[in-house]
Amino acid sequence: MDTRSSTPSGRTVFDDDSTGLVFRFSFGPDGARIADGPDTVWTWKSYSLTDARARRTLELSATLPDAARASVLSGSVACHIDFDEGWVYGETPDIRHEHYSETREVGYFRFAYDNTTLISGRRHPLRSVEAI
Numbered sequence: 001m002d003t004r005s006s007t008p009s010g011r012t013v014f015d016d017d018s019t020g021l022v023f024r025f026s027f028g029p030d031g032a033r034i035a036d037g038p039d040t041v042w043t044w045k046s047y048s049l050t051d052a053r054a055r056r057t058l059e060l061s062a063t064l065p066d067a068a069r070a071s072v073l074s075g076s077v078a079c080h081i082d083f084d085e086g087w088v089y090g091e092t093p094d095i096r097h098e099h100y101s102e103t104r105e106v107g108y109f110r111f112a113y114d115n116t117t118l119i120s121g122r123r124h125p126l127r128s129v130e131a132i
Contacts, residue, residue, distance in 0.1 A: 020054025022046045042116050049073065049110065049121040064119065068112040072121050077108060087114045 025033050026040040034040065047054035049072075058064065058073055067082065068089035081090035089112035111120045 018053060019057045020047055020051040021057070022048050022054075042118065044118040044120065047119070047121045049123050054121070058119070058121070061119075063114075063117070064112055072110045072112050072119060074110070087112050089113070 023044075023046050024036075025044045026036040027042050027044070028034040028039050029041050036043075047058065049055060055073060058069060061069065064072070065085040065087055067084045068087045071080075071082070071089045071091060074091065076091070077093075079090075079092055081088065081092070083089075091108045091110045094107040094109060107122055109120060109122060111118060113119070
């Protein structure tokens with residue numbers, strides 16, 4: 001059962017967190033964030049890749065091509081951007097990284113985008129994304 005609602009700022013809030021989704025934003029024709037609805041042109045869905053529910057959701061996604069799915073779920077630390085089956089996908093390092101913990105690991109922004117959906121994921125907090 002899909003139990004979600006939208007805030008006035010366009011953020012979709014999920015009452016049922018079975019997907020592991022961190023956030024979902026909808027955007028209109030002018031690129032501004034809007035409430036999810038018929039005027040939505042594209043959507044940004046972000047997942048925490050350390051969450052088993054999120055990983056399972058992405059593994060079962062019928063819309064993601066195999067290569068894009070593998071890239072988003074990858075544990076690699078390579079920097080790449082590729083195009084396949086109408087999707088741009090890849091992983092880039094967080095160049096504005098600040099150390100939030102003892103590990104000193106650089107976070108990677110993993111993404112897949114077609115004309116209507118941006119799917120992103122991360123294993124660590126990303127300073128660059130927080131700035132957006």
